[in-house]
Amino acid sequence: MTDIDVKELSRQPIRLQSTRVWRTYSGGRLIDEWQGKASAEDSTFPEEWVASVVQATNVGREHLQEGLSALQLADGSQVTLKDVIASDPTVFLGKAHAEKYGDKTGVLVKVLDSSERLTIQVHPDREYAKTKFQSDFGKTEAWYVIGGREVDGEEPYVLFGFKPGVTPKQWKDLFDRQDIPGMLDAMHRIPVREGDVFLVQGGVPHSIGSGCFLIEIQEPTDYTLRTERTTPKGNVVPDQACHQGLGFDEMLNCFHYDTHTLEQVKDRWCKQPAVLEQSAGGLLTALIKNTDTDRFSMNRLTVDTEYSMKGNGTFVIAIVLKGSGTLTGETGETKVGQGDTFFLPASMTELKWARQGEEPLQVILCYPPGV
Known part of the structure; x- marks a missing residue:
């Protein structure tokens, strides 16, 4: 590994290189435009991971190291932020943080642009993550909407929370039959605009709709459980990418089956600056x-x-x-x-x-x- 001048590097802002990450959905044109790229287009790299020390989990791409942020040192060499922090966690992360989390940042930040709706999904809360993934972190996250676009005549939106009347039995039946319209109708559809803020706690069903341009802050894991076995554009989602090795029955246990009216959802999870x-x-x-x-x-x-x-x-x-x-x-x-x-x-x-x-x-x- 390249020698790291800890004293020098820890006293200055560390400029990070772009870290685009492959996902099961398409997008990214608005990220390209925002970053000032000459050619902006949608692709299967719709996310920019920022200050990431987390490796992305992509089925079929396990042989690739994706998701780790990098920087360029004064001598022109490149090194991952993960290696920089590991060289002296106390200096880079802070004494109290390092004592509790070691060389883990405890957080992951992304910039995300969706040209299609993401698959219906849920992330584990900490108890579930600890039991099923042996992880100290779940994947509670938050979204700050920084823009958007109309896609196929639809304004940006998100799907969020179960509507009143949805039960575990009904949700399992919808999943078993792959009744996508039924699953979509079981959640609240919320139009979004620039400046909106959402807190997405582990266990809450959700989906980012097409046309959303947002910053996501989250716990530092890549645990996503998906209930659609085919993406909205018709790409097959491997079983492993749906249940992350837990099996479908256990995947369904990750959901919190609390139900809410639209007003209750907004009151609980839509945050005011x-x-x-x-x-x-x-x-x-x-x-x-x-x-x-x-x-x-x-x-x-x-x-x-x-x-x-x-x-x-x-x-x-x-x-x-x-x-x-x-x-x-x-x-x-x-x-x-x-x-x-x-x-x-x-x-x-x-x-x-x-x-x-x-x-x-x-x-x-x-x-x-x-x-």
Whole structure:
């Protein structure tokens, strides 16, 4: 492995390379456009994984190392963020975090663009993940909608939560018969627009519809259980990709069979942004608070001129959503622009964001558990 200058690297913003990941659905054109690529198109790489130390689980592609974020060192060599953190977890993640989680970040962030509806799915809660996958993490997640598009005449939407009257027996029957319209009708359909925030707790049935462009923050696993054996575009989903080796009966036990009205779903899982701090230089808004979940948190920073941030002893994952400017730390100034992603080590005690250009600089800040 390349030698890592821990002292030098831990005192500066770490710019991450693009990490596109293969999935069972198509999309990604809006990510290409957002990243400023000359040729933007939909493909089977519809997700950008950010500051990931998690390997993607793709049936039939197990021989490939997918999902691990990488960076370029000063000597031009490349190294994974996972190896960087492993070289000194305390310095990069923070003392308290490293004592609890070792060299695991405890969080995974993605940018996702769907040109087709994802298969109907569920993720395990922590109890289920511990029992069935021997994992300390489940896959509770949250979505922040950053845009979207109309696909085949349909506006962006998500499917979320069981409607009143749905029972485990009915759901199993729909699955056994592969009654896709019936399964879709068993969940609430919610149109989405830019700025919407959803908390998706483990066990809740859901599906991201076509045309959704969003940032997803989640527990650091790739456990997805799917009830459709064929994708909306007609691709066969292998059994292993549906039940992750658990078998179909056990897969169905992952669902929480609580039912809710549409208003109850919105009240429980649709989150309203809240202002944390406002100054002449910028605005810090909470999207997912630590009172919403103990799994992670996410803020939006809008920089009108300059905005300074103090370190709090843990790392931050930053996504430059819009605009351009600079990020200054103790080792100097770094230019930033739309589509850039950074890992900000815990050792950084202070940094300053500054706007350049006509529009405000907007940055999404993602935090691990306990912040």
